[in-house]
Amino acid sequence: xxxxxxxxxxxxxxxxxxxxxxxxxxxxxxxxxxxxxxxxxxxxxxxxxxxxxxxxxxxxxxxxxxxxxxxxxxxxxxxxxxxxxxxxxxxxxxxxxxxxxxxxxxxxxxxxxxxxxxxxxxxxxxxxxxxxxxxxxxxxxxxxxxxxxxxxxxxxxxxxxxxxxxxxxxxxxxxxxxxxxxxxxxxxxxxxxxxxxxxxxxxxxxxxxxxxxxxxxxxxxxxxxxxxxxxxxxxxxxxxxxxxxxxxxxxxxxxxxxxxxxxxxxxxxxxxxxxxxxxxxxxxxxxxxxxxxxxxxxxxxxxxxxxxxxxxxxxxxxxxxxxxxxxxxxxxxxxxxxxxxxxxxxxxxxxxxxxxxxxxxxxxxxxxxxxxxxxxxxxxxxxxxxxxxxxxxxxxxxxxxxxxxxxxxxxxxxxxxxxxxxxxxxxxxxxxxxxxxxxxxxxxxxxxxxxxxxxxxxxxxxxxxxxxxxxxxxxxxxxxxxxxxxxxxxxxxxxxxxxxxxxxxxxxxxxxxxxxxxxx
Numbered sequence: 161x162x163x164x165x166x167x168x169x170x171x172x173x174x175x176x177x178x179x180x181x182x183x184x185x186x187x188x189x190x191x192x193x194x195x196x197x198x199x200x201x202x203x204x205x206x207x208x209x210x211x212x213x214x215x216x217x218x219x220x221x222x223x224x225x226x227x228x229x230x231x232x233x234x235x236x237x238x239x240x241x242x243x244x245x246x247x248x249x250x251x252x253x254x255x256x257x258x259x260x261x262x263x264x265x266x267x268x269x270x271x272x273x274x275x276x277x278x279x280x281x282x283x284x285x286x287x288x289x290x291x292x293x294x295x296x297x298x299x300x301x302x303x304x305x306x307x308x309x310x311x312x313x314x315x316x317x318x319x320x321x322x323x324x325x326x327x328x329x330x331x332x333x334x335x336x337x338x339x340x341x342x343x344x345x346x347x348x349x350x351x352x353x354x355x356x357x358x359x360x361x362x363x364x365x366x367x368x369x370x371x372x373x374x375x376x377x378x379x380x381x382x383x384x385x386x387x388x389x390x391x392x393x394x395x396x397x398x399x400x401x402x403x404x405x406x407x408x409x410x411x412x413x414x415x416x417x418x419x420x421x422x423x424x425x426x427x428x429x430x431x432x433x434x435x436x437x438x439x440x441x442x443x444x445x446x447x448x449x450x451x452x453x454x455x456x457x458x459x460x461x462x463x464x465x466x467x468x469x470x471x472x473x474x475x476x477x478x479x480x481x482x483x484x485x486x487x488x489x490x491x492x493x494x495x496x497x498x499x500x501x502x503x504x505x506x507x508x509x510x511x512x513x514x515x516x517x518x519x520x521x522x523x524x525x526x527x528x529x530x531x532x533x534x535x536x537x538x539x540x541x542x543x544x545x546x547x548x549x550x551x552x553x554x555x556x557x558x559x560x561x562x563x564x565x566x567x568x569x570x571x572x573x574x575x576x577x578x579x580x581x582x583x584x585x586x587x588x589x590x591x592x593x594x595x596x597x598x599x600x601x602x603x604x605x606x607x608x609x610x611x612x613x614x615x616x617x618x619x620x621x622x623x624x625x626x627x628x629x630x631x632x633x634x635x636x637x638x639x640x641x642x643x644x645x646x647x648x649x650x651x652x653x654x655x656x657x658x659x660x661x662x663x664x665x666x667x668x669x670x671x672x673x674x675x676x677x678x679x680x
Contacts, residue, residue, distance in 0.1 A: 181311035188274040189307045195271055201305035204282045207231045211252035217287045217295045225287035228297060230255060231305060233334065234279050244272060248281065251340065256296040257283060268302050278308030278334075327680065329673055345467055346659045346671055350417065352463040353437065353655075356456045362413040362439060367402035369395060369419070375634045376400035379422040382432075395421035399438040400577070400650065401637050404606070407648060408640045412442035417655065428667040429598060431675050435655040440606070444649035445579075446589045449603035450566055453593055453651060454492050457564070457600075457658065461490040464662045482664050483596060488564070496566040496591070503549065507556040511571075514545045520552050529555040546571040561594035576616040578604040579647075595661050603651040610641035 178186060192199045207229045218225045232248035232255065239245065244259040259272050275281065282303035288296050313335050325332040333340045354364065372391065374381040376398030384393050399416050406414050420436040441448055461479050479490040500511055509516035521538065524530040530551055538548060549571060561567065568591045572580050575588035589605035607613055617633055659671040669675035 178309075179311075182309050185276055185307065185309045185311075188276065189309070191274050192271065192304055192307060195267060195274075197271060197304050199304055199307040201280065201282075201303070204231055204303060204305060207282060209252040210248070210250045210255045213255060213287065213297070214253060214295050217289050219289070221289055221293050222291050223289055224298075225289075227284065227286050227300070229282070229284050230297065231280070231282040233308075234275060234277050234281060237275070237277060246275070248283070251344065256294055257285070257299050258288075258296050259299050259302075263298065263300065264302075271302055271304065272299075275304075276308060278310065278312045279304070280306040280308070323677065326669060326675060326677060342663050342665065342671065343673060345464060345663055348463050348467060349460045349659055349662055350655065352460040353417070353456050353653075356459045357415050357439065360413070360452070362415045362441075363411055365403070365406060365411070365414055365416055366418070367396075367399060367406075367416055371396050373634050375637070377422075380424055382421050382423045397422050398652075399436060400652075401634060403438055403440050404645060404648075404650075405637070405640045407440050407442055408643050408645045412646065413440070415439040426676060429657060429660075431656065431668050431672055433676060434668070434672075437651075437653045437655055439651040439653075441649045442646040445605040445647070446568070446591050446603050446649055449649040449651040450496065450568075450591055452649075453566075453601050453603065453653065454494055454564075456653070457662075458490055458492055460658070461662055481662060483661065484664070484666065486596075488562075488595060488661060490564060494564040494566060494593075496568050498569045499553070499567055499571070500569065502557050502561075502567060503553055505557075506560055507552050511549045511553075514548070517545065517548050517552055520556075521548055524552065524555045544573055546573040550574050558594065558599075559597045561597055563593070563595040564600075565594055566591045567594060575604065576619070577607050577613070579607050598657055598661070599654075600657050600661065601651060601653045603649065606645070606648045606650045608641060608645040608647060610638050613641055614638050 189199045210230050210232060213228045213230050216225055216228065230248070230250070232250040234246055235249045235254065236247040237245065242261040246257040246259070247254055248257060249255075259269070261269055264272070282305050283297055283299055284301040284303075285297040285299040288298055290296055313331070325336060333343065357364070370384070370386075370393040371381075372393060374394040374397055376396070377400070379397040381394040381397050384395065385391070386393050396418075397420060399418055399420065403414055403416060415437060417435065417437045419433055421433050423432060424430065426432065439449070439452065441452070458479065461481060464481060465479065479492075480487050481490065482488075503509075503511045507517075507520055509520055511517060518538070521530055522535060525532055525535045534551055537543065569581065569587045570578075570590045570592070572578070572586050572588040575590050578588040578590045581587045581589055591601075591603050592599050593601035593603075607616075614633075617638075656668050656671055659665070660668060663671060665671050
């Protein structure tokens with residue numbers, strides 16, 4: 161019997177060999193080290209934003225200003241005789257650098273010769289406005305802050321594969337014009353939302369991301385397992401039920417801006433991981449939430465308009481932002497129309513006429529606007545009339561809602577967490593805000609009757625297989641309602657969709673730093 165061979169150590173995966181561009185850059189890195197510099201840089205104190213440096217430059221052509229210290233990434237370089245010109249960029253703007261052989265020590269000139277596009281450098285130098293009016297810094301001291309080893313996209317041959325840019329968002333942010341500005345504008349929009357809410361005494365909170373029950377919305381959750389407690393948990397599909405518990409506890413104006421997860425499809429307006437804001441106001445109703453929604457988005461639109469070049473935000477009467485080849489007029493007040501009147505206008509029949517609505521659904525299937533699967537179910541089983549109504553509404557009405565427009569008073573049966581109208585229990589006190597045919601916000605007068613809430617939960621669960629719905633009765637929420645939740649208005653806004661509309665972005669992945677993609 162042959163001797164058993166000892167286990168061989170696992171071999172590390174082979175690293176790809178550097179291409180010719182990387183090899184050249186590695187040679188330059190070695191020269192930088194030989195000159196006594198750290199090619200990866202060190203702390204660089206005292207530098208200012210390029211935009212601030214530009215603001216300090218004298219107005220008169222040919223005049224010299226103060227010495228400044230700036231830092232940024234090399235985006236362009238060129239030479240003219242004994243001068244070398246480099247353009248660097250930081251998050252605030254661009255600056256032209258001028259290196260003169262006569263003004264620099266030999267070692268500094270040699271260090272400059274090892275620079276490539278993509279390198280990060282620090283500069284000390286004198287501001288000067290050239291005879292042509294260009295703001296420049298005449299370099300007195302160069303500091304290497306990070307050597308880039310990768311060749312950037314060519315100036316006239318940028319990466320055109322959108323998926324590559326999304327996977328390598330760092331390249332997209334550096335070299336695709338407008339991307340970084342748009343993403344920084346997203347932050348300004350969210351800050352504006354917070355300022356609006358905080359100014360009205362709303363309190364921002366954080367609630368659990370992992371839930372023992374997938375509740376608060378009708379959506380399929382992501383499921384995980386907690387080893388120590390040996391239990392299944394769900395990544396939250398909504399923020400609602402924990403925020404309402406806080407209202408029971410006396411936090412009367414509360415909101416959260418947080419990540420929400422739904423194990424569903426991906427398209428131009430959906431990403432499985434997205435940002436939602438939910439707001440609850442004790443002693444309010446859905447009309448209070450309409451006023452609040454309008455204020456939040458109008459103020460954010462003003463911030464966008466201001467960031468786009470205006471020194472002051474426009475007035476309410478002229479608040480227009482581009483959207484593709486169209487313009488969205490955010491000027492308040494926004495129209496409010498009932499679900500029923502919009503249905504009659506665009507579907508061409510009364511929503512209470514079940515026979516006419518069913519016939520319309522069949523007609524729309526022939527036009528490819530309602531799926532055959534839905535009609536097969538409709539013909540095979542007894543379906544609640546409002547489910548058919550809502551399917552027809554989505555197929556006929558939503559594309560016409562260019563907005564901003566509040567669609568109010570939906571059928572109560574499709575809104576299980578909503579108070580009914582006093583004079584018409586078949587109608588829920590709910591609104592949806594539509595802009596460019598997209599649902600951006602959803603709000604209710606919140607249901608606070610624990611008996612009715614429990615009944616509606618049971619009805620909701622009765623028609624679903626548990627393994628499909630991934631939902632169970634939330635007994636603790638019912639217990640909380642029995643303590644007593646004040647009458648309230650509740651609001652949810654899809655932050656990503658709102659940012660899309662305010663920044664003229666046509667897909668949700670354009671406003672999320674790292675959207676979900678298939679593995680490479």
